[in-house]
Amino acid sequence: MENKDMKPNFNILNFVILDNTAFVSNLDPNQLFHQNPEICFYITSSVYDEALANPRSSQRIEIAEVQQVLKVRDPMPESLKIVSDIAEETGDIAALSKTDQEIMALYLDLINDFPEQKGLLISDDYSVQNTCVQLKIPYYSFQKQGIKKSIKWEIYCPNCFEIFSPRLLGKECDHCGATLKRRAFRGKRRKL
Known part of the structure; x- marks a missing residue:
């Protein structure tokens, strides 16, 4: 279901x-x-x-x-x-x-x-x-509509665009200090 x-x-x-x-x-x-x-x-x-x-x-x-x-x-x-x-x-x-x-x-x-x-x-x-x-x-999903499709996420820095481990979502970028975010993965994943 x-x-x-x-x-x-x-x-x-x-x-x-x-x-x-x-x-x-x-x-x-x-x-x-x-x-x-x-x-x-x-x-x-x-x-x-x-x-x-x-x-x-x-x-x-x-x-x-x-x-x-x-x-x-x-x-x-x-x-x-x-x-x-x-x-x-x-x-x-x-x-x-x-x-x-x-x-x-x-x-x-x-x-x-x-x-x-x-x-x-x-x-x-x-x-x-x-x-x-x-x-x-x-x-x-009881109240909300629910997801439309499965997504693979990548964690990235919105300032310097470095890619990080999935466990670091919401932490600070160790290069520039920005808060790490996630986005749908769109291509070949770089080694962490």
Whole structure:
């Protein structure tokens, strides 16, 4: 499900992983569960902490927890490494939070544990979506339109046009001191 314009068919899904953006955007796992009781909803402890700290999402989390609709599970280090490596290749690594990486790694763990099941990751974050495409993780953008195509990013200095490692996004250029930015990669990548 890489088509963000179509609503997911929850009837065919076994599990859904939620990002905090889903809760903030008023997605209600309790309502979805009552319509589709076969689905397991998962979040990581980081998503749980973020959601509880946000008044717009904390009530939904607490209700889902009490009704046992939501499971909290953290990913394995091996899956986190896979996500990190792919995000490094796409240039999204510096734009992804630890939580972003964890939800994608959790998807990989669940597919590894239950290869016959179908899952979905819900996130409005464009860097998560871009990395999901490379990892072949089905995703759905709940509030926003979502990405149109996968992009490989390069990190560059807007003043001296030097190219840097993807992890340096937002840092200062060591040549001129400008803040490093990212742009879509358009050609042969130079060695870093």
